[in-house]
Amino acid sequence: MNLLVAEIQTHTGQNVLVIIDDLDKLDLGDVEKIFKNHIKALFQPAxxxxxxxxIASLRDAVLQSTLVSESNDQIVTMPVSKLFARGERRSSNPVPIDQMMQPLCEILHKRISTELLPPDIATQITLYSGGVLRELVRLVNICCRICLRQVRRGQDSVIDGTVLAQAVKEIRLDFETTLSKADYATLxxxxxRFTPDDPKAQDFLDLLHGLHVLEYRNDQVWYDLHPIVIDLLKLKGLIS
Structure with a gap:
């Protein structure tokens, strides 16, 4: 591999950067095995x-220590965009942070025109994402699939409130099918409290990994539920 990269760099005059994505979507157990057992091999390429x-895997003190040591402390945490100040979402008329909302809305409109995705719906999609780019894309992709089905039936279609409600319902059902009674208590x-009883408990780490719970950072680490999970708990009468 090093020889191949050296050849590429010689011919292009540019340094090579390899990005291995989607490891964050693997089961936590698999991630720990990969990085604990093969860390030397992973960092061997020159x-x-x-x-x-x-993010949940960094709760393992041994794994985090290994990663810090082997990477020369080059761990970069990709923060979730904090759309609301802590506790603001609980108010009767929550006001989002515009400077956090705007870039995510712009991302949506770079993919889909305002004729097909009105600005007010883009704002709602952004709020439902909880500030997680992956969830933003997931939600709008589901909206697009719903619209595509309508187009195939000969209907004109845009991403409106009805389409968004269907997409949110799909994700809410996906979240619901994975939850146990103990999970609901943790949620x-x-x-x-904006924090669980034990941030290192496996049930909480699973919820964090599944994006039922989102981690936010400013002066300290705090947690909130995915907005669609909040809707789920309200539907079940578990929170008001």
Missing amino acids: FRIIYTIP QTTYE
Whole structure:
């Protein structure tokens, strides 16, 4: 591999950067095995590589120490965009942080024109994403699939409130099917306190990995539920 990269760099005059994405979507157990058991091999290539890993895996003190040591402390946490100040979402008329909202809305309109995705719906999609880019794309992709089905039936279609409601319902059902009674209790506690009883408990790490819970950072780490999970708990009468 090093010889191949050297050949590329010689012919292009540019440095090679390899990005290995989507490792953050693997099961936590698999991620830990990969990075604990094969860390030397992963960092052996003599060129720059970016690996993605789940945020929940950094709760493992041994794994985090290994990554810090082997990467020369080159771990970069990709923060979730904080769309609301802590606690603001609980108010009767929550006001999002415009400077956080705007870039995500712009991303949507770079992919889809305002004729097909009105600005007010783009704002709602952004709010439902919780500030997670992956969720933003996931939600709008589901909206597009719904619209495509309508077009195939000979209907004109745009992403409106009805389409968005269908997409949100699909994601809410996906979240619901994975939750146990204990999970709901953990979610309630996290919603009420902005932190679980034990941030290193496996059930909480699974919820964090599954994006049921989102991690935010400013002066300290705090947590909130995915907006669609909040809707789910409200539907079940678990929170008000």
